Amino acid sequence: MLKAHDLFDFPESLPFKRVFSTELAPWQWIPLIAQALNAFQFESLRGEIPPGLHVEGQVFIHPSVKLPPFGSITGPAYIGEGCVLRPGVYIRGFVIAGANCVLGNSCEFKNCLLLDGVQVPHFSYVGDSVLGNKVHLAAGVTCSNLRLDQSEVPVQLPDGSRCGSGLRKLGALVGDGAEVGCHSVLNPGSILGRRSLVMPTMAFRGYLKANSIASIKEKIETVSRND
Numbered sequence: 001m002l003k004a005h006d007l008f009d010f011p012e013s014l015p016f017k018r019v020f021s022t023e024l025a026p027w028q029w030i031p032l033i034a035q036a037l038n039a040f041q042f043e044s045l046r047g048e049i050p051p052g053l054h055v056e057g058q059v060f061i062h063p064s065v066k067l068p069p070f071g072s073i074t075g076p077a078y079i080g081e082g083c084v085l086r087p088g089v090y091i092r093g094f095v096i097a098g099a100n101c102v103l104g105n106s107c108e109f110k111n112c113l114l115l116d117g118v119q120v121p122h123f124s125y126v127g128d129s130v131l132g133n134k135v136h137l138a139a140g141v142t143c144s145n146l147r148l149d150q151s152e153v154p155v156q157l158p159d160g161s162r163c164g165s166g167l168r169k170l171g172a173l174v175g176d177g178a179e180v181g182c183h184s185v186l187n188p189g190s191i192l193g194r195r196s197l198v199m200p201t202m203a204f205r206g207y208l209k210a211n212s213i214a215s216i217k218e219k220i221e222t223v224s225r226n227d
Contacts, residue, residue: 002157004029007175007194008132011116013080013099015040020113026173026191027155027165029130033113034094037076057093068105079103086121098133112143112171129171132178138200140183143171143190153189156207165189175210 004010005022016036020029042058049055050069057075061067064081071089078096079085086105094111097103101114104121112126115133120126122139129143137143146169147153153170154162172186175193180186181200192198193210201216208214 001025002191007173007191008115008130009176011098011133013116014078014096016096026130027167027170027189029113030111030128030167030170033096033111034076036096037078037094040076040078042076080116111169115176127171128167128169129173131172131174132176132194134177135174135179137174137180138182138184141180142185144185144187145169145171147188155189155191156205158207158209 002025003022004024004026007026008022010017010020010022019032019036042060050067052070053067054072059073059075060078062079062081065079066084068085068087068089070087071085073091074093076094077091080097080099082100083097084102086103088106089103090108091103092108092110095109097114098116100116101118102121103109104124107120107124110127112128113130115131117134118131119136124137124141126143128145150168153165153167155165156162170189172190172192175196177195178192180198184198184200184202184204187203187205190204191207193208195211196208197213198204198208199213199215202214204214
């Protein structure tokens with residue numbers, strides 16, 4: 001069975017290490033996001049909030065965080081040291097961001113865990129997902145988290161077999177150092193191994209092993225047409 005430590009090294013910067021056991025299956029971390037935040041002792045540790053930035057609920061913002069002139073943050077949420085939030089960011093509950101993450105312009109985050117150094121800079125959706133250390137999502141990447149039939153999301157394992165996740169909403173589990181190209185969609189339950197790469201404009205599903213590349217094989221066909 002795939003374990004969380006196959007994909008992630010949990011960073012020391014986050015105070016939730018006891019909650020997120022690396023011996024669990026990685027998709028089992030998704031329900032633990034709410035558990036970790038509900039048990040966290042929130043304090044009003046934050047710098048000055050720009051007048052156009054809406055903040056409500058229980059929210060921890062490290063004083064070193066760079067805040068945008070407008071956007072919305074709804075707690076519970078934990079925004080770690082050195083993070084950069086860009087204009088139009090939409091954080092809508094149960095979000096944990098480790099040190100030095102970029103939560104970008106017009107990006108939406110919901111029920112997700114971002115480990116250290118994650119970059120999601122432009123026009124992306126991240127829901128019910130885990131992004132490992134130094135993961136980069138290029139512009140317009142979507143972590144789709146709900147099947148069209150709204151049934152339980154299955155996951156594909158490294159050996160090619162599939163199992164149930166027990167979750168109706170499950171986005172992507174993206175291993176440390178992985179990259180996803182512009183305007184790609186990671187379908188519900190996608191798992192990317194460490195340092196893997198999904199090329200731009202793909203609709204990816206399933207499991208991508210570590211240090212590998214998923215790309216579209218283009219087939220050029222000549223079509224005759226009678227006018």
